[in-house]
Amino acid sequence: MMPARLFILYLFVVLTPVVHCSSNLPITPYIYERLVYFIKASSISSCISDNLLLVNKTFNDGGCPPHINFCNDEIINPTAGQTVIELVLNAKKGELGSGYLAVDHGKKVVILAFRGSTTRQDWFSDFEIYPVNYSPLCVKEYRKLIEEGKIRECEGCKMHRGFLRFTETLGMDVFKKMESILESFPEYRIVVTGHSLGAALASLAGIELKIRGFDPLVLTFATPKIFNSExxxxxxxxxxxxxxxKESILKNEIQFRKGYFRVVHTGDYIPMVPPFYHPAGLEMFINKVGLPQNAEDIEYRGKNNRLTLKDGFREGMSGLVEDWLHVYEHRAYFIDVVGCSGL
Structure with missing residues (x-):
């Protein structure tokens, strides 16, 4: 018999309306390379569970496991020998937020990547989906920005309780370390990334970084919906x-140095739920189910598309609902995102 919470999730997916629109902005080789690079960078955060990411080491000098091609094969990743792991965040039991901070000196980018869900139970033990009032971690900086008229107060803002818990465990060490890195390398850019649960955490970390005066690119994969409309x-x-x-349309080129971007894969149900929340940012949609997925398999949908159900999407809804959360479509984002694998 189907558990009650799984049945509710089934209804969420079945009753979600179909919306489909796309843009003609091209996916350039540069953007495609960055998408593949950062999903791989996101995926190695799974190695934290086995304490296989080591601080003050480059990727190809023991910083991450030798079986990870992305870390050790410079044909696959030419900057592996120039990427140093600066900090590892290992969340305690019952907490969210395992991830790592690294600097790729070849690409001149600071990477903050968060680990995704590792078991089905992650989604249900942490799925406290009722809305709660949003309160930033960096309250002092938030209030200062409001007083200076640089941002407005987030009135009526609510979000997914389960993910807001992350701000309770996100330590200031991350921000202090990042500030230290950028003092030494002020021209470097920040990219915050994650897949699935890690994508939700990356979204919140990106907000905190913006409040603290940084200008990151938040790039998420398979992000669940976490915000109310306000x-x-x-x-x-x-x-x-x-x-x-607007700038992207004017230049006919996606402006990809900062901002909030979401990558969604056809057939992946996680970005559709919970239905009473909303996604922010600009969307890129992978319209090919199987791997490999190339640049021509990606549509830029931007801010106009909020849900990504294709015609016939529901036809494949056979089998156990329990398998939906980690089916192939949820893992197939340019690579098979599954554990501390070879990439």
Whole structure:
């Protein structure tokens, strides 16, 4: 018999309306390379569970496991020998937020990546989906920005309780370390990334970084919906989503140096739920189910598309609902995102 919570999730997916629109903005080789690079960078955060990411080491000098091609094969990742792991975040039992901070000196980028869900139970033990009032971790900086008229107060903002818990465990060590790195390398850019649960955490960490005066690129894969409508609008204002969209259309090229971007795969149900929350940012949609997925398999949908159900999406809803959360479509984001694998 299907558990009650799984049946509710089934109803969420079945009753979600179909919306489909796309843009003609091209996916350039540069953007495609970055998408593949950062999903791989996100995926190695799974190695934290086995304490296999080591601080003060480069990727190819013991920083991450030798079986990970992304870390050790410079044909696959030419900057592996120039990427140093600076900090590892290992969440305690009952907490969210395992991830790592690294600096790729070849690409001149600071990477903050968060681990995704590792078991089905992650989604149900942490799925406290009722909305709660949003309160930032960096309250002092938040209030200062409001007083200076740089942002408006996030009035009426609510979000997914289970993910907001992350701000209770996100330590200031991350921000202090990042500030130290950028003092030494002020020209480097920040990218915050994650897949699935890690994508939700990356979204929140990106908000905190914006409040602290940074200008990150938040790039998430398979992000569940976590904001109410008021907070979605505020987050889009914070990340200048409209301005980035307009500039991208004007130049006929996606402006990909900052802002909030979501990558969604056809057939992946996680970005559709819970239905009473909303996604922020600009969307890129992978319209090919199987791997490999190339640049021509990606549609830029931008801010106009909020749900990504294709015609006939529901036809494949056979089998156990328990398998939906980690089926192939949820893992197939340019690579098979599953554990501390070979990439």
């Amino acid at each position: 907070m979605k609008q505020w987050v889009d204002e914070l990340f200048e989503t409209d301005a980035i969209e």
